[in-house]
Amino acid sequence: MQEPTINALVSPEGSLEILSNHEVSRLKDRSQGGLYRLFRQCALAVLNTGVETDDCKALMECHADFDVRLVPQPRGLKLELINAPAHAFVDGEMLRGIREHLFSVLRDIIYSHSIPQSAAGFRRDDPEDLTNLVFHVLRNARVLEPGRQPDLVVCWGGHSISQDEYQYSKEVGHQLGLRSLSIITGCGPGAMKGPMKGATIAHAKQRVKNGRYIGITEPGIIGAEAPNPIVNELVIMPDIEKRLEAFIRCGHGVIVFPGGVGTAEEILYLLGILLHPDNADLPFPVVFTGEKENAEYFEMIDKFIRNALGDEAASKYEIIIDDPVRVAQTMKKGMKEVETFRRAMQDAYYFNWMLKIDPVFQLPFHPNHDNMRALELHRDQPVHLLAANLRKAFSGIVAGNVKEDGIRQVQSKGPFEIAGDPTLIKPLEAMLAQFVAQNRMKLPGSSAYRPSYRIVSGAA
Template structure:
């Protein structure tokens, strides 16, 4: 059955109303260097807010006749939508949240691509420049609020979770909301939506009027994880590495729910940063949590981390099973510790400038068959670098699972190959198989999972 569509002319809602001729021309440019294709893809994802899918390529193909055009007007700018999904409208009017998200996409794409690659202090190949760029994008989106005390809890977890896991994440969010804490997630469904939805109820009970539900995404993933309807501040970062850095720079603590390879990537990114010697004294509360039936899942994650990164890495987080109130109390106390530390160090509450992030975590990793096969997956390197390379392996698997470019590569050349030290890869392969068994690789009902990866024997580079 063909999905109904609608044509509409849409006015801005709270983000961006005026553009220069240069910006308009770049958004209209359908060539390789233009922004039209990127804008169209992100706009289509936003118009599918609330529709659960994890296949960006399929989403693009299902709406091949969708188009978005800029219509400059004397009093500003409008967007003309052609064959837009009808579920984004009520009685012919676009839902306000979707309209906000649509112009957030426009705002962030224009801003990110208007900054010259060589701009002073914002170079994309310089660690300090990358952090400054992230700060500028977040400030332009008005995410950074100078007058606010630490209260932002980042929640990570799978988009493909069962109903009981979803309800548990919602109850944790409820407990966080009752304590006046706000939520930041990857903005998609599942464990990204549950905490936000629960927090809205907690905030309502406490008459919190300024609750924040921040969604951080990036162009490669937004089509597979369209923003959920609770998000009230959406930001599109240029790539996955800047998205991950934005999480840890703006968030004051992290809660991890059960998830698949994307969640494992986030865990390894975070632990790799916290293991850096310069970050040893920085307070940053991290809790892994789930229901009693998730205890074995977190034991598996814990054992994988201890095997790959050592017990020091495991000391950076606490595992709390089946106790949402305790999770929230732990985060609330963590917010106080963060506030005390940053006040003493005269660091900003709204952006963690002091956090040291090694360039290996900042420079974009482009998953290809060659780059995946060449990953340095051996023990003869510092723990934070082992975490960085394992993170890239998971990032490649995510790309092959849900990102349009990764899916096309796997379809054309077969699964990505991952090689390295068997002591690292055997537990990795076992964990990936368990993710498949637990249906954490794809959304329920989306068909059998076809692996985008293959573990092969022998290291890509011999360990020294």
């Protein structure tokens, strides 16, 4: 049955009221170099806030007649929405949270595409310039709050989790909120929504009036992980690499719940950075946690990490099973250590400038069949570079699973091929098989998972 739609004229909600003629032209430009298609895709995703889907291509096709147009006004601008999903409205009025997200999308797309053009000498392959871009997008979105003590916990985990796993993530969020800690996630459902929901109740109990529920996403993933309704600060980073950097630059610690390939990608990104010698003494609490039934899952993750990256990588995190209170206490203690260290080093609380990130983690990886087949998955390289290449392998699988362009490539040319050192590839294949068996590749109730990858023998 066709979903009800509505036409509406929407005013800004505090994020962006004024655009230049050049910015308006770019947003209206429907050619390959214009921003219309990108803006339409992200706008449609936030209009589906609270709708659980993990197929960006299907979402776009389901709403093929949706359109968004800029309407200049004497005192600013409005957005005209054509055939917008009716569930984003109540009695003809758009939900305020969705309206905020809609203009956050407009704000971030305009800003992140303006900086490289307006900044003199900006280089897309320069590490310092890329970090500055991340900083400026976050600052423009008002995510960075000077003077606020470290309290932001990044929560990573799967969008496709069981109800019990969801309840556990919610209880962890509740314990974090009772200790006045706030939450950053990828903004979607599952383990991204649970901690936020738990924290909202705890913040109410503690009368925390400035609790933060920050969602950081990027255009390729937002259609597959539309913002959950609790997100009160939404940021659209230009790509997955800048999204991941934003998490660890503005977050003060990380909790990882059970998940699939996206979660594995995030873990490898984080460990690859923490393994850099320049970051050896930098406090950054990391906890892997789940309920009792998840003990084997984390044993599998731990075994894979120790085999691929060694025991030093495993020393960067603590595994805590079925103990939300201890998880929250560990994070609270870690926040104090972060605060003490940054005060001593005169580093900002709101942005981790001291963290060293190798350019290999910053430069965008474009998953296609040639790039996936050419990944250097062997041990004859520094361990942080191996982590980077393994991260790219998982990033490609994510693209083939849920991103519109990746799905089209797999449908057109078949699964991405992954090859390399058998001592790395065999454990990788086994772990991916477990993700599939545990339904961590697709939302419960959706159609059966068709692998976007194929493990092939022989080195790349």
